[in-house]
Amino acid sequence: xxxxxxxxxxIEKKISKTAKGLLLALVPSLKGNAFSVECxxxxxxxxxxxxxxxxxxxxxxxWGESDYDDCYGLLYSWLIDNTxxxxxxxxxxxxxxxxxxxxxxxxxxxxxxxxxxxVISHCRDLxxxxxxxxxxx
Numbered sequence: 001x002x003x004x005x006x007x008x009x010x011i012e013k014k015i016s017k018t019a020k021g022l023l024l025a026l027v028p029s030l031k032g033n034a035f036s037v038e039c040x041x042x043x044x045x046x047x048x049x050x051x052x053x054x055x056x057x058x059x060x061x062x063w064g065e066s067d068y069d070d071c072y073g074l075l076y077s078w079l080i081d082n083t084x085x086x087x088x089x090x091x092x093x094x095x096x097x098x099x100x101x102x103x104x105x106x107x108x109x110x111x112x113x114x115x116x117x118x119v120i121s122h123c124r125d126l127x128x129x130x131x132x133x134x135x136x137x
Contacts, residue, residue: 008044012051015116019072020054022120025127026078029134033057038068076111076119078133083109 024030034057041050055068085107096102111119 008046008049009051012049012053015120016053016070016072018120019075020056022123022127023056023071023075026075026123026131027133030056033059036068038070040070072116075123079111079119079122080109082133083111
């Protein structure tokens, strides 16, 4: 494995571990869930990068199967969901008569497309401010 691929894998694991800590600080109710380190891959211009990521397991669903989500993905989706104005979108669509082609980008979260460093930094600020979410799912 080349040094560049190994460095990228270490960065991915470090981001994932940081996201796990922030997720536990922001959502204390996840402390009862199981966390594990799973393997994942992505394609870079250097080739396929294999890396480890921290995931949280959610209990059995209706069919008895357990699902997991990666910690960074949960942080990012939580941030997007809590900063998107869904009520404003609905009101705008209702006022426009539910017609096609209405531009709703004004109501989208400003965190869409943010870099991982920005998301992690903002979540650290939220933890310092004492913000937490009661339930994730």
